[in-house]
Amino acid sequence: MPVARFWRDIPQRYNLYGSRCGSCGKVYFPTRHLCPACRRTSIGRMQSVQLKGQGNVYSFSVIHDAPDNKRLQKPYAVAMVELDEGLKVTGELVDIELDQVQIGMRVRAVLRKLGEEGPGGIIHYGFKFAPMDE
Amino acid sequence: MDVGIVSYGAHVPRYRITPKEIGRVWGADGVAMGKGLYINMKSVPSPDEDVVTISVEAARGMMSRVDVSGADIGALYVGSESHPYAVKPTGTIVAEAIGVTPDLTVADLEFACKAGTAGIQICMGLVKSGMVKYGVAIGADTSQGAPGDALEYSASAGGAAYLIGSENVIATINKTVSYTTDTPDFWRREGQPYPSHGGRFTGEPAYFKHVGNCAMKLMQEMGTTAEDYDHVVLHQPNGKFPVRMAKSLKFNDQQVERGLLTPFIGNTYSGAVPLGLASVLDQAQPGERILVVAYGSGAGSDGFDITVTEAIKDYRRQSAPTVAELLKNTKELDYATYAKFRGKILMKG
Amino acid sequence: MREVAIIGIGHTQFGELWDSSFREIGIRAGLEAIGDANLAGSEIDAMYVGNMSSGRFIDQHHIGALIADYSGMAFEHIPSTRIEAAGASGGIAFRQGVMAVASGMHDIVVVGGAEKMTDVSDDASNFILNSAADQQWESLMGATMSSLHAMIARRYMHEGLATREQIASVSVKNHYHGSLNPRAQFRKAINLDAVLRSPKVAEPLTVFDCAPMSDGAAAVVLCPLDMAKSYTETPVKVLSCAQSSDTLALYQRDDICCFKATQAAARRAFEQAGLGPKDIQVAEVHDNYTISELLALEDLGFFPRGEAGQAVLDGRAHIGGDIAVNTSGGLKARGDPIGATGVAQIVELVTQLRGKADKRQVADARHALAHNVGGTGSAVVVSILGVA
Numbered sequence: 001m002p003v004a005r006f007w008r009d010i011p012q013r014y015n016l017y018g019s020r021c022g023s024c025g026k027v028y029f030p031t032r033h034l035c036p037a038c039r040r041t042s043i044g045r046m047q048s049v050q051l052k053g054q055g056n057v058y059s060f061s062v063i064h065d066a067p068d069n070k071r072l073q074k075p076y077a078v079a080m081v082e083l084d085e086g087l088k089v090t091g092e093l094v095d096i097e098l099d100q101v102q103i104g105m106r107v108r109a110v111l112r113k114l115g116e117e118g119p120g121g122i123i124h125y126g127f128k129f130a131p132m133d134e
Numbered sequence: 135m136d137v138g139i140v141s142y143g144a145h146v147p148r149y150r151i152t153p154k155e156i157g158r159v160w161g162a163d164g165v166a167m168g169k170g171l172y173i174n175m176k177s178v179p180s181p182d183e184d185v186v187t188i189s190v191e192a193a194r195g196m197m198s199r200v201d202v203s204g205a206d207i208g209a210l211y212v213g214s215e216s217h218p219y220a221v222k223p224t225g226t227i228v229a230e231a232i233g234v235t236p237d238l239t240v241a242d243l244e245f246a247c248k249a250g251t252a253g254i255q256i257c258m259g260l261v262k263s264g265m266v267k268y269g270v271a272i273g274a275d276t277s278q279g280a281p282g283d284a285l286e287y288s289a290s291a292g293g294a295a296y297l298i299g300s301e302n303v304i305a306t307i308n309k310t311v312s313y314t315t316d317t318p319d320f321w322r323r324e325g326q327p328y329p330s331h332g333g334r335f336t337g338e339p340a341y342f343k344h345v346g347n348c349a350m351k352l353m354q355e356m357g358t359t360a361e362d363y364d365h366v367v368l369h370q371p372n373g374k375f376p377v378r379m380a381k382s383l384k385f386n387d388q389q390v391e392r393g394l395l396t397p398f399i400g401n402t403y404s405g406a407v408p409l410g411l412a413s414v415l416d417q418a419q420p421g422e423r424i425l426v427v428a429y430g431s432g433a434g435s436d437g438f439d440i441t442v443t444e445a446i447k448d449y450r451r452q453s454a455p456t457v458a459e460l461l462k463n464t465k466e467l468d469y470a471t472y473a474k475f476r477g478k479i480l481m482k483g
Numbered sequence: 484m485r486e487v488a489i490i491g492i493g494h495t496q497f498g499e500l501w502d503s504s505f506r507e508i509g510i511r512a513g514l515e516a517i518g519d520a521n522l523a524g525s526e527i528d529a530m531y532v533g534n535m536s537s538g539r540f541i542d543q544h545h546i547g548a549l550i551a552d553y554s555g556m557a558f559e560h561i562p563s564t565r566i567e568a569a570g571a572s573g574g575i576a577f578r579q580g581v582m583a584v585a586s587g588m589h590d591i592v593v594v595g596g597a598e599k600m601t602d603v604s605d606d607a608s609n610f611i612l613n614s615a616a617d618q619q620w621e622s623l624m625g626a627t628m629s630s631l632h633a634m635i636a637r638r639y640m641h642e643g644l645a646t647r648e649q650i651a652s653v654s655v656k657n658h659y660h661g662s663l664n665p666r667a668q669f670r671k672a673i674n675l676d677a678v679l680r681s682p683k684v685a686e687p688l689t690v691f692d693c694a695p696m697s698d699g700a701a702a703v704v705l706c707p708l709d710m711a712k713s714y715t716e717t718p719v720k721v722l723s724c725a726q727s728s729d730t731l732a733l734y735q736r737d738d739i740c741c742f743k744a745t746q747a748a749a750r751r752a753f754e755q756a757g758l759g760p761k762d763i764q765v766a767e768v769h770d771n772y773t774i775s776e777l778l779a780l781e782d783l784g785f786f787p788r789g790e791a792g793q794a795v796l797d798g799r800a801h802i803g804g805d806i807a808v809n810t811s812g813g814l815k816a817r818g819d820p821i822g823a824t825g826v827a828q829i830v831e832l833v834t835q836l837r838g839k840a841d842k843r844q845v846a847d848a849r850h851a852l853a854h855n856v857g858g859t860g861s862a863v864v865v866s867i868l869g870v871a
Contacts, residue, residue, distance in 0.1 A: 009619065014231045030620060050233075059641070059739065061633035063625075064683040067613075068606045070625070071481070072181035072474055075683075078625045080634055080734045088734040090617075092625035094182065095148055097465070103641050111190040111231050112182040114623060123218055125186060125227060126624065133459070 002117075006124055013126035016051040016109060018087070027051070027085045053109025054132065055083035062098050069115050077101055081129055092128040106132040137261050138303035138440070139296055140202065140268065141449075143195025144412040145188050146292040146399050146460045149178040151472045153287045159469045160282040167287050172373025176290035176400025178467060179276045181475050185214045185293070186224050188274045188405075190231040192295040195454030196270070197232055202297065204234035208266025211256055212242050213249025213404045214293075216276045220324065228272065238266075246320060247369055248430030249273060250294070250404040255310050255436060257298035268299040275403035280328035281478055288372055290400025294408035304446040305415060305424070308439040309356060313348035320431035331431075337375075340433050345369060345379050348435035349427045353383075356439050360384040364422040367393030367410040369429035371401045392417065393424075398461055404430075411440075413457040418442045484585040488711035488718040488871055491520025491704035492830040497818030498668040500698040505541050505599035506553045512700035512823075513554050513595050520704040520714050527704075528589035530556055530563040533576030533596035534822035539611045541602055550595060569615035570771060572596060573825025574855025574864030577703070578724045581866075584705045596826035597700035608696050612821075615858040617732035629693055629772070630685035631733050631859050636774040637687060639740045645777055647687055649792025651678040653773035654691045654815055656801055661812025663802075663842040668697050668818030678773075692773040697818035701827035711871060717837040720871040722850070723755035726864045733859040742860030745782035749854075752865040753784075758850060760784035763806060763867070765835045765845040767828035769856040770813040779854050780808065783865070807845040810835060825855035825864060836870050 011017040012030045019028045021035035022045030028035070029051060035042035058080045066074035077093040079101070093101060094112060107129035114124040152175045157164020168174060179188070189212050212224040225240035243249040243256075250273015257269030274293020279285030298307075319340035322329035332340075345368055353359060360366070366385045368376040373396050380390045393410035395402075402409055407428040414424055419442065426438040473479050493515025495508050503511075509532070517524055530551055538544040550556075551563035566576040573596030580594035600608050613622040616631055626634075639645055655675055661667040678691040704714075711718035729744040730736060736743070753759055760783060768783065770776035780791035785806055786799075794800060800808040811817040811831040814824055832851035834840045840848075853866040 010230060014227075015233060059634040059638040061630040061637060061688075062683075062686040063627060063630045063633075065609075065627075065629060065685065067609060067627065068483075076625065078627075078630050078634070078685075080739070090621050090624050090626050090732070090734045092182075094180065095463075103637070110187075111194075112187050113184060114182075114625070123184075123186075124623070125231070128182070128625070133455075 003122055006122065014111060016053050016127060018049055018051050019046045020049045021045065022047055027087050029087055029089050051083055051085055053083070053127065055081045055107060057101065057103055057105050057107060058082040058088055059103060060093060060101050079129060081107055094128045095130040108132045135262065135300045136303055136306045137258050137298065137300050138306035140299040140302055140304065141196045141200040141297040142294060142412050142415060143192040143199065143454050144294040144409055144457050144460060145191035145195065146177050146409070147179040147183050147188070148464050149180060149467050149475070150175040150464045151178055151467050151469065155469050156287055171287055172397050173288055173400055174397050176288060177292055177402070178472055178475055179291040183291070184218045184276055185212065185216055185274045186218055186227050188276070188291065188293040189224060189228045189272045189295065192274065192293050193228055193232045193270060193272060196295040196297050198453040199450045200297065200302070202268060204232070205237060206267040207234040207270060208238050209257055209260050209269035210234065210238055210240045211253035211270070212272045212274065213245065213253045214273070214275050215244055215246055215249065215322070215403055216278070217242055245434060246430035246432050247371070247403045247406055248428040248434060248436050250408045251428040251436040254296055254298060258307060258310060261298055261300055268297055271296045271298060273404035273408040275405050277401070277403045278328055278476065283328070285329065285331065288396070288401040290402050292399055292402035292409055293405035294412045296408065302445055303443055304449050305418070305440050305442045308441055309352065310436060310438050311348060311352045311355060312434060312436045313344050313351060314434035315344070317433035319433055336431070340431060341369070341371065341375055341429055342379060344433050344435040345427050345429050346382065348437040349383050349425065352425070352437040352439055360389070362423060363389060363425045365389055365392055365414045365424045367407055367414055367424060367426045369427065370394060370396040370406050370410060373397040395457065409457060416451065416456040416458065418446060420444045420446055485587060486708035487581050487584045487705055487721040488708040489703050489721065489829065489833050489868070490706050490711050490714040490718050491516040491522065492833050493519060493702040494666055494827060494830045495700050496666055497697050497699035497820060499601050501601070503698065505537060505543065505597065506549060508599065508698060508700040509550050509595060509597035510553050512597065512702040513550070513593055516593065516702035516704050522591065522704065522714065524555060525559060526591045527556060527561060527593055529561055529583055529592045531576040531580045531592065531594045532563065532565045533573035533825055534565055534598060535567055535569055535572050536611050536821070540599055568862040569857035570769065570821055571825060571855045571857030571862040571864055572822040573701070573827070574853065574866065575726060575825070575862065577825055577829055577866060578726050578864055580705050581721050581724045584707055590706055590710065592705045593702060594705060594826060595700060595702035596823035598820035598822040599698045600696045600820060601698050605696065621732050621734070627685065629688060632772040632774055633685035633688045635739050635778070639774060639777070642740055644740055644789040645792030647679070648675060649796045650773050650777060651675055651692065652796040653770060653776045654678045656795055657770060657809050657813040657815040660802065660810050660843060661816025664812050664817060667812040667816050668695060669812065669816040688772060694771045694814035694819035697820040699818055699820035699823045699827070701823045701830045703826060703829050703833065708871065718871040719833045719836045720869045722758070722867040722869045723752045724864065724866045725751035725755060729861050731858065731861050740778070741782050741788070742778055742856065742863065744860050744863040745779060745854065745856070745865070748863040748865040749783045752867050756867040758867060762850050763852045764848045764850060765807045765810060765832060766852040766854065767809055767811060767813070767831050768854040770809060770815050771819055773815070775856065776808070776813065783852065783854060802843060802845055810840065810843040810845060828853040828855060829866065832868050836868060
């Protein structure tokens with residue numbers, strides 16, 4: 001069971017920790033050791049930054065042909081969300097009627113179960129996106 | 135020092151199911167069941183929600199309403215009877231998700247429906263003794279009732295989180311007392327998917343005896359009567375017990391009303407009193423006095439005498455949803471979807 | 484660097500090949516190609532095999548050794564290399580073979596591509612395919628390869644670049660072409676309505692917008708151009724072969740309505756070949772999803788951005804149109820055994836340039852282009868071939 005591999009990403013999966021380049025200011029998710037734009041000049045200058053988790057739906061899809069581990073939830077929606085910090089992330093959309101999802105709608109990150117390694121295995125938690133009440 | 139509530143947060147999943155729909159499947163008069171229990175509908179968690187996710191949502195709301203540094207939080211307890219793991223604490227996941235690790239103590243609690251208030255008491259002790267600056271106590275559940283059983287009409291999901299401290303307290307806990315005996319009214323053995331209960335034994339010798347004795351002991355020690363309180367929040371396994379109990383303690387319906395949520399969301403077990411109290415605090419004014427008595431089967435009651443402070447005027451309540459806001463935007467399910475969500479259908483593999 | 488020619492081609496039936504194991508289909512394509520090149524076998528200097536995931540589909544890694552062994556090449560102890568780049572495995576294997584010959588490192592090189600997908604359940608197969616995306620930040624977070632492409636389609640439509648019908652028309656075209664290809668997995672023409680009404684996969688894409696799970700293998704034999712005529716009457720010249728990369732995850736891109744990796748590989752390939760999009764008569768592009776073909780047609784420069792959809796609907800990418808795209812049926816109808824696809828594309832183009840494409844023949848085919856993609860445009864190979 002790949003316990004360590006999932007444990008390592010907890011700060012990112014639970015709390016959306018990304019990286020800001022100390023050279024050009026661009027923000028990345030997940031964390032990176034160097035900025036693709038600045039390369040060498042960014043080594044050692046990448047700063048940890050916690051993203052707020054708020055943004056707009058950039059694109060989305062309602063998935064019908066879902067993996068077995070999503071059989072209780074299908075059909076479900078997945079989206080690319082453009083966060084306020086300017087970058088995009090990918091996550092499921094929850095707490096919304098599937099026919100109400102629209103490009104541009106405001107969403108915020110919430111913690112939900114992503115899956116589990118079987119009924120006796122570790123449960124993986126991470127961010128999904130719920131509509132933000134204006 | 136004054137110890138009390140510095141902040142609070144709540145969460146209730148958005149799905150609902152009615153007693154009528156449950157009764158339809160089990161050949162019972164669901165409407166009558168609902169009337170008898172005074173439950174109009176109960177909350178249902180979606181497959182990707184559990185006590186961890188509900189606790190995190192409530193705790194994040196709690197944190198957003200105040201400016202408290204994670205480093206100052208020295209303890210965190212999650213009380214529930216539906217922790218996702220039998221061994222591996224819910225509390226560590228919550229602590230990580232609200233950014234208060236690693237300098238704190240954490241443990242999970244179980245005491246049927248009063249595990250959340252037990253956590254509040256523990257935090258009070260830690261704060262009062264100077265061992266911690268702030269402590270977090272969460273009561274949350276995604277309880278199950280056996281298919282067709284009376285409890286299926288009421289067992290629901292929800293939770294609330296409390297930040298306990300002595301600085302910037304918005305509601306002082308003047309005193310806490312408890313009343314505890316070995317009374318086997320409701321239980322669940324390890325590995326069993328559904329709890330068992332003693333039927334009407336859960337009434338007089340259990341709920342009423344413990345809540346009543348605890349409330350009376352508390353009021354005696356505080357030198358108060360029902361008239362001294364603006365609100366009373368009692369454990370609410372259905373909509374009827376707390377009303378009956380309150381009446382016998384000489385409280386009127388107005389005092390009960392704001393803290394009574396079970397008719398709308400069902401019995402959220404360890405979340406019940408924490409959510410009921412949150413509902414009261416959502417509209418509380420400085421100087422208001424609240425009597426809170428939780429009950430957990432097994433059995434015991436924790437009672438709290440609370441006075442709302444001036445500080446609540448500056449409290450950033452609007453940073454997180456109020457209980458009233460959580461009760462909007464709901465979606466009603468049919469029994470099949472409910473059973474699917476709650477893992478009551480035998481799946482392959 | 485030497486000029487490279489293709490002197491032999493081989494291609495199994497694509498589809499659900501229940502009776503054939505992985506090693507059988509790999510060998511079958513290779514032997515056909517070697518035979519087509521009039522080789523005995525001992526002339527072969529090196530092998531390259533494109534394969535995405537035998538390790539997960541059939542629990543077998545070390546494919547280079549497997550194919551060398553069962554093709555008899557292991558007895559000659561020739562170098563045998565397996566290349567993995569998700570959907571671009573075959574195309575990149577082809578490029579490795581071309582580089583080996585062009586550099587003078589080897590003379591006769593066999594490039595194969597093979598995949599056996601149907602020995603596992605559909606769910607397991609999809610799980611494996613989803614590892615071509617960012618496993619940690621796309622797949623674990625609930626996205627699937629289909630939904631990633633669906634999100635591209637939705638954004639593409641949102642930006643007014645195509646309508647749903649235009650996107651679906653790619654499938655209609657490719658099924659029609661597939662009906663002319665005896666080796667294709669699907670050989671029945673369909674209409675637009677069938678595409679729109681077929682079961683939803685990830686909205687807005689339906690089953691008919693998505694390439695199938697397939698078993699199959701394809702192979703080509705390469706040699707220096709100046710040696711080609713000793714092996715075949717109809718050598719085909721590799722005019723250029725360019726490869727590019729991009730971010731693993733789709734969400735890391737600024738614009739998801741194009742694949743910059745395709746644009747970069749195309750630019751390099753056209754430059755190396757001294758040609759432009761207008762010089763291409765026939766192309767095999769990576770239509771693992773209908774939307775992917777529209778992006779490809781625009782990224783390769785065949786149609787301006789936002790016009791490929793109407794062009795396909797109007798028949799301008801059919802056999803007989805401005806440019807014949809996916810005459811084999813494409814990934815959609817010919818089938819998409821992942822590692823084989825990139826090589827299968829080359830086989831179809833060689834067949835066209837030799838004038839042997841029968842009912843699918845494009846009149847006056849002189850230059851052909853293959854476009855092979857891995858993941859959501861994270862790896863791209865563009866190869867341009869010409870009559871020798």
